[in-house]
Amino acid sequence: MRVARTLIRWIQPHFGIALLALLMGFLAAGSSVGLMSTSGYLIASAALHPATILLLWTPIVAVRFFGLSRGVFRYLERVFSHEFTFRILSDIRVFVFRGMASLPLSRWQFMKSGDWLQTVMADVDSLQDFYLRVLSPSLVAMLSGLLGSVIVAVVDIRLMVWFALCFVLTGMGAVLLSHQLGAHPSRSMTFEKKNFYTRLVQLVHGMREVLLFNREAAVLSELEEYQHSWTALRKAMIRLEGLTDGLIVSATAFCVWGMLWFAIPMVTIHRITGVSLVVVVLTTLASFESIASLPGAFSYLRQVLDAGNRTLTLVADDGRSSSAGKEQSATSPMNGDLRVHAVSVSWPSSARETVRSVSFEAPWGSKIAIVGPSGSGKSTLANAILGLAPVTAGCIELGGMDAAHMTDLDRERWFTAVLQSPYLFNAPIHQNLKIARPLSSDEDLWEAVNLAAIADRISELPDGFDTLVGEFGTLMSGGERQRLALARALLRKQAILLLDEPTTGLDPIAEERFMESLWKVTQTRTVLVTTHRLVGLDRVDVILVMENGQIVERGTHAGLVAKRGKYWRMLMAQQDMILGVNSR
Amino acid sequence: MDKRVIARLKDVRVVLVSAILLGLFSTLLLIVQAQMMAGIVSGSFIGHESIHTLEPLMWVLLGTLLLRGTISFSSRIVVGHLSHRLKTSLRGQLLGHLVALGPMYFKKEQSGEVVQTAFDGIEQLDTYVSDYVPQLALAVITPLAIFAFIVSKDLITAVILCVSTPLVPIFMILIGKSAQSLTDRQWRLMGVLSGHFVDLLKGLPTLRVFQRTKAQVDIIRRMTDEYRRATMKPLRVAFLSAFVLELLTTLSTAMVAVGLGLRLLSGRMSFVDAFVVLLLVPDFFLPIRALGTKYHASMNGISAAHRIFDILDEPILALPLPGRTGEKTGLHEIEFRDVSFTYPGAEQPVLQSISFKIKPSDVVAIVGLSGAGKSTLLDLLLGFLTPTDGHILVDGVNLTDLSGSWWRQEIGYVSQSPYLFSDTVAANISLHRPSADENCVRSAAKRALADDFILDLPQGYDTVIGEGGQSLSGGQAQRIAIARALYKKAQILTLDEPTAHLDVESESALSALFASVDSAQTMIYIAHRLSTARIARRIIVLHEGKIVEEGSHDELMQKDGLYRRMYGAYSGEGLVRSCELHAL
Known part of the structure; x- marks a missing residue:
């Protein structure tokens, strides 16, 4: 029901145009009823050979009018309903984007693959079509039934009861058959489809593994089985569709049949005229036409509700990080001294704490490296400092202020970051850079790209800063992307710089160079870098060695090497692998 | 059709x-x-x-x-x-x-x-x-x-229908044409718009870090509105042909009805004939109109x-799956005889007259700069490609005469970026032969140094990984892939050495893999690090699709060839740093 409520809520701002579209749809459907009713009236009156043709003048004009008006109203309905749909599309997109933007980052971890994106996009499309394909045809059918009832009621109220009964029962039958009965197979169809899809994706993406581990026959027969159960469901659906078709075809004629049973004796006793009999028969046939669109609408409804459910669940506000979107606060950080005190972090999805009671201090200008094997909690700690991971115990303080109470504005002033595999938008380079600081001047941009040692590459490009990253992206190496992300982060000049595994995907030579230039350009500011590659760390003030969410060692490069502890062992293992000489 | x-x-x-x-x-x-x-x-x-x-x-x-x-x-x-x-x-x-x-x-x-x-x-x-x-x-x-x-x-009605019907297909084709060009346009526009939306969703973490999510909401609105304005104009025109079609059918019905009325009036026609014609005229147009709504589906x-x-x-291009199985069991001798390969449509061959022999229980590394043809060479060996010229002989039999399924039974394989199926850890390791006993799985995992972290997972070996399951680090995935290859116990072990995402443990796991190769296995691998290359008994150096050098590490270091130049460039800096380390 929350889906229905949300869907209705989206209409409200566009109520006027929605009403207009509905009205036009009704007038179009009404015109076809009118066309048939007046035509019937016309030929029936003519068959009675009235004294003068003038008596037929009114029905002739009416027939011609309805002959014209139907097309006009249909046209207007199309225009208005499309206009309406486009307007609602923008609302739905904003809704989805806002919802996703305030999701905790932990939820994003599950969305690394591209498949969820396709689902979101398809769901947005389904939701957008709700009005065009479900709501409007249903309302138009209802209104046509009402119109038919009024026309029949003018002839005789008892005939109207029969008409209304048939109309409502047929409509409900069509709706129930296509929705209620259809809900089960179409639900399991979604499920089967997903199963099939997943296997298919696995086959395609894991083709090397499937073939080299000789699973091809097994995978194909598995897919065939899914295909079978899918086909069985499809057949159930088709039976249902056929039943609905048959029902509508028979019920329409049956309604006329009953009408004849009741009306002919009335004609015999002159309670109604013969002309009315003709009008009633044709009105009934024309009104029932609008029911034909109901099965399609209601079988689509299931899809819409599922899409709505998925979307609302996706953007549901459980475990939303509390700091996101604070507008104002009484105080601001006094300076850039960062203090992490007994901080624990646990993602809602996992039972264990990812970071356990970690404390350290980073006075303004200090350089801190957090190292450790993958899964040791380094990235989570970095995300917590950025306010992107839920701190469950302890506190992070900046300039004497609890970071949990910081506003977006404060964060903008004090933090900047290069995330693990940073994302570059399909937009001109300058726009990608200005995400960090929209009001940057060209001088700022050049300064930043100079510092990040990517200026030469950009000035080589024919369009310079206007080059689309999409096109450029294909020509860009991993190192260049990393540098561009660094330049972006550096645009925030006096902010604490966090780098999460900045050398991922770089070869050792590029890695060395990157780290060298990093220390050069960040002399005055605080830098926190997480890495599992122990390269260029002799320039760092403090190295924190993490394991299983805890800090197990801390000290300078020289100190930790002399200590011959965990850090030293990691370093040795790394050197060993690069050269492959020491252990043999 | x-x-x-x-x-x-x-x-x-x-x-x-x-x-x-x-x-x-x-x-x-x-x-x-x-x-x-x-x-x-x-x-x-x-x-x-x-x-x-x-x-x-x-x-x-x-x-x-x-x-x-x-x-x-x-x-x-x-x-x-x-x-x-x-x-x-x-x-x-x-x-x-x-x-x-x-x-x-x-x-x-x-x-x-x-x-x-x-x-x-x-x-x-x-x-x-x-x-x-x-x-x-x-x-x-x-x-x-x-x-x-x-x-x-009624001939006159037939004439009216005769005149109007040919116009119907003409307008339907017109609708189809304009709808086609419109959908093309719309697709492009929609593609840009959806692309932008997808881009924003993908880059959400980046937007979050830089506190830019709110600003994007306005951009989504603006872009959707622009899209609406751009699309509604051509849509209004496109709907016009649908309008004319609609008009044609309802106007014909109206004309028929008026004509029938006039003929009834003058007594030139019986009522029953007029009524049956009027009943059937809408059904005359109905299927044609219904076809129009299915245009999209078509x-x-x-x-x-x-x-x-x-x-x-x-x-x-791959080795056909069915075919003759090889006669010899046990270790195979592999020979490349003048093998060349050109991708279809490409002008330049990727590999040119490659000839070498791999004896049973040999350990062979393939090295070369990126683009030298290393991957293509391995793909030929794995039977994913077949030579454009020359032959690959297995125990003297042309590989193309043998069954791909059989050949791959003989090969163990670790890919550069291994694919994990969304299944349990145990199922991923025992991919080659499911439902084997747990001990085999564990011993393979132990040898790949994966046992420890697997036991740390929520459900140990029964934890579901891959898409939608527990996420693993790149290094952990790599170790599961190594365990998978070890579990298969194939005669020939192939490896495309990973270049990135390797943590210390995974590097150790790789070296354990190298150490585990015994005289009962042949090993052929692409080495990206020269440290792993030097372990090989024989190194094949590829350059621009040709073998330029071949020999053991020591032999190749004697020559002043490509291998020595690569080695120097790669490890020079590392050597210095390692010396420093030992001086401490």
């Missing part, structure tokens, strides 16, 4: 013929029904007959309408059944072909697009065959049958058919 569909899918003809027969039958019943209704109404209205005299006609009418419902139900079932048969066999063919094409095909093709074709594409073709084709048959049969009937009743179906046949026509 697409000729290729007709030519390739003989079953479509069966669908078409049965649809025509059922359509014809149903139309005849429709005419009978109209004739009965007209007879009854006229009997009461003109003949002043009582319901009792009309009763026999009433029962015939009831029988007709029930029969019509049954026919409309069963035609769905019959057509649906035929279409399913067609769909199942086509999808089977397609999946079989995809497996035969092997992983190389997906380098060129977007794998997502292929998955879409194999699932949605075939479903769309199903809609085309089960929905559009019968409707097409109806659109021809029903108007023809009704027209023939009307000719026998376009989708045709383009899906094109895609499906494009894939089916794709030549197979």
Whole structure:
């Protein structure tokens, strides 16, 4: 029901145009009823050979009018309903984007693959079509039934009861058959489809593994089985569709049949005229036409509700990080001294704490490296400092202020970051850079790209800063992307710089160079870098060695090497692998 | 209809013929029904007959309408059944072909697009065959049958229909054309818009870090509004042809009705004939109009058919799966004799007259700069490609004469970026031979240094990984892939050494893999680090598709060749740093 409520809520701002579209749809459907009713009236009156043709003048004009008006109203309905749909599309997109933007980052971890994106996009499309394909045809059918009832009621109220009964029962039958009965197979169809899809994706993406581990026959027969159960469901659906078709075809004629049973004796006793009999028969046939669109609408409804459910669940506000979107606060950080005190972090999805009671201090200008094997909690700690991971115990303080109470504005002033595999938008380079600081001047941009040692590459490009990253992206190496992300982060000049595994995907030579230039350009500011590659760390003030969410060692490069502890062992293992000489 | 569909899918003809027969039958019943209704109404209205005299006609009418419902139900079932048969066999063919094409095909093709074709594409073709084709048959049969009937009743109406009907297809084609160019335009626009939206969703973490999510909401609104304005204008024009079509059909009905009235007035026609004609005129246009609404389905179906046949026509470059199995069991001798390979459509060969021999239990590394042809060489060996020139001999037998399935039984493989199936850890390791005992799985995992972290997972070996499951680090995934290869215990072990995402443990796991190779295994691998290369007994140095050097590490270091130059460039700095380390 929350889906229905949300869907209705989206209409409200566009109520006027929605009403207009509905009205036009009704007038179009009404015109076809009118066309048939007046035509019937016309030929029936003519068959009675009235004294003068003038008596037929009114029905002739009416027939011609309805002959014209139907097309006009249909046209207007199309225009208005499309206009309406486009307007609602923008609302739905904003809704989805806002919802996703305030999701905790932990939820994003599950969305690394591209498949969820396709689902979101398809769901947005389904939701957008709700009005065009479900709501409007249903309302138009209802209104046509009402119109038919009024026309029949003018002839005789008892005939109207029969008409209304048939109309409502047929409509409900069509709706129930296509929705209620259809809900089960179409639900399991979604499920089967997903199963099939997943296997298919696995086959395609894991083709090397499937073939080299000789699973091809097994995978194909598995897919065939899914295909079978899918086909069985499809057949159930088709039976249902056929039943609905048959029902509508028979019920329409049956309604006329009953009408004849009741009306002919009335004609015999002159309670109604013969002309009315003709009008009633044709009105009934024309009104029932609008029911034909109901099965399609209601079988689509299931899809819409599922899409709505998925979307609302996706953007549901459980475990939303509390700091996101604070507008104002009484105080601001006094300076850039960062203090992490007994901080624990646990993602809602996992039972264990990812970071356990970690404390350290980073006075303004200090350089801190957090190292450790993958899964040791380094990235989570970095995300917590950025306010992107839920701190469950302890506190992070900046300039004497609890970071949990910081506003977006404060964060903008004090933090900047290069995330693990940073994302570059399909937009001109300058726009990608200005995400960090929209009001940057060209001088700022050049300064930043100079510092990040990517200026030469950009000035080589024919369009310079206007080059689309999409096109450029294909020509860009991993190192260049990393540098561009660094330049972006550096645009925030006096902010604490966090780098999460900045050398991922770089070869050792590029890695060395990157780290060298990093220390050069960040002399005055605080830098926190997480890495599992122990390269260029002799320039760092403090190295924190993490394991299983805890800090197990801390000290300078020289100190930790002399200590011959965990850090030293990691370093040795790394050197060993690069050269492959020491252990043999 | 697409000729290729007709030519390739003989079953479509069966669908078409049965649809025509059922359509014809149903139309005849429709005419009978109209004739009965007209007879009854006229009997009461003109003949002043009582319901009792009309009763026999009433029962015939009831029988007709029930029969019509049954026919409309069963035609769905019959057509649906035929279409399913067609769909199942086509999808089977397609999946079989995809497996035969092997992983190389997906380098060129977007794998997502292929998955879409194999699932949605075939479903769309199903809609085309089960929905559009019968409707097409109806659109021809029903108007023809009704027209023939009307000719026998009223020539003037027949003339009106004769004049207006040819215009209908003309406008339908016009609608189709404009809709086509419109959908093309819309697709491009929609693509830009959706692309932008997807881009924003993908980059959400980045936007979050820089506190830029709020600003994007306005951009989404602005872009959607621009899209609406850009699309509504051509849409309004495109709807015009639909408007004319609509007008044509309703105006014809109106003209027929007015004409009938006038002829009745002058007594040139009987009421019963006029009424039956009026009843049938809407049904004359109905199937043609219904065909118009299915235009979209037809376009989708045709383009899906094109895609499906494009894939089916794709030549197979991989080793055919069925075939002769090799005679020798145990270790194999592999020989490349003058092997060259050129990708289809490419001008330059990737590999040129490569010749070398690999003796049983040899350890061979392939090195070279990126683009030298290392991966292609390995793919040839794995049977994912077959040589354009020359031969690969296994124990003296040409590999192309052998079965791909058999050959891959003999090979263990660790890919550069291993694919994990969404299944348990144990199932991923025992991929080659499922349902083996736990000890084998664990011992393989232990050897790959994966046992510890697997036991730390929430459900240990039963933890579901891969898409939608527990996420693993790149290094952990790599170790599971190594365990998987060790578990297979194949005679020939191949490895495409990973370049990135390696943590210390994974590097150790890799070296454990190298250490575990015994005299009962042949090992062939691509080495990206020269440290792993030097472990090999023999190193093949590739450069621009040719073997430039071959020999052991020491032999190659003696020469002043490419290998020595690469080694120097790569490890020079590392050596210095390592010396420093030991000095401490």
